[in-house]
Amino acid sequence: MITAVIFDVDGTLIDSVDFHAQAWQEIFKQYGKEISFADVRGQIGKGGDQLLPVFFSKEELDDFGEEMEKARGELFKSKYMSQIKPFPQVRELFERIRRDGKQIALASSAVEEELEHFKKLLNISDLLAGDTNADDAEKSKPHPDIFEAALKEIGNPPVEEVIVIGDTPYDAEAAGKANLQTIGILAGGFPEKQLTDAGCVAIFRDPADLLARYDESPLANDSKQTKTTEAAAN
DSSP states (O other): OOOEEEEOOBTTTEEOHHHHHHHHHHHHHHTTOOOOHHHHHTTBTBOHHHHHHHHSOHHHHHHHHHHHHHHHHHHIIIIIGGGOEEOTTHHHHHHHHHHTTOEEEEEOSSOHHHHHHHHHHHTOGGGOSEEEOGGGOSSOTTSSHHHHHHHHHTTOOOGGGEEEEESSHHHHHHHHHTTOEEEEEGGGOOOHHHHHHTTOSEEESSHHHHHHTGGGSTTSTTOOOOOOOHHHHO
16 A cells, blocks of 8 residues: 655656756856757756766866856756746645545755745645755665655655656656656656656656546555556546
């Protein structure tokens, strides 16, 4: 039986993936690298510590990596954060989970200031048992640190009673390393096959789809955890 649910935020609860990719792409250009939007977007879901080495050498990162990551944060906050919208029915989904007696936590690679903004945007703070951000993890996804921190935040329940909900293969990979199962959300833009290949046990279009089909999802206490796909919703 599931007693706790840990949610990723960007691309899972809020429509932010493209904005993160655009901010990184702009900063990369300022530091001399023209990286395609698609290539950058494919790395969103990782924190800067895991994303930057994909595109820059260790020598480059030693020279200006910290400066570049700070510049990305400032650009994202000033130019993009105000444009981000929540996906529909997130609060209603959280309320449904809480009515089942389950705890809810957030596990995000965002910095604390960004995460606090998103919590207010989503209007979910009163429904949370805890949250973790970039400061709580030594390494970001696909390393398991953020989910291990989230488990600690909610009292270390047995891992078989906890499920992660995220939109990227990095969420599923990180959760798997912490012995947690993952429900995949397609709203972040990653293909269903990538999510299932990374270990997702069920796939839903977005939070509203998960809410609509809650009783057939792994969240339901009587669920057999049969994989559900976007096609099944049509």
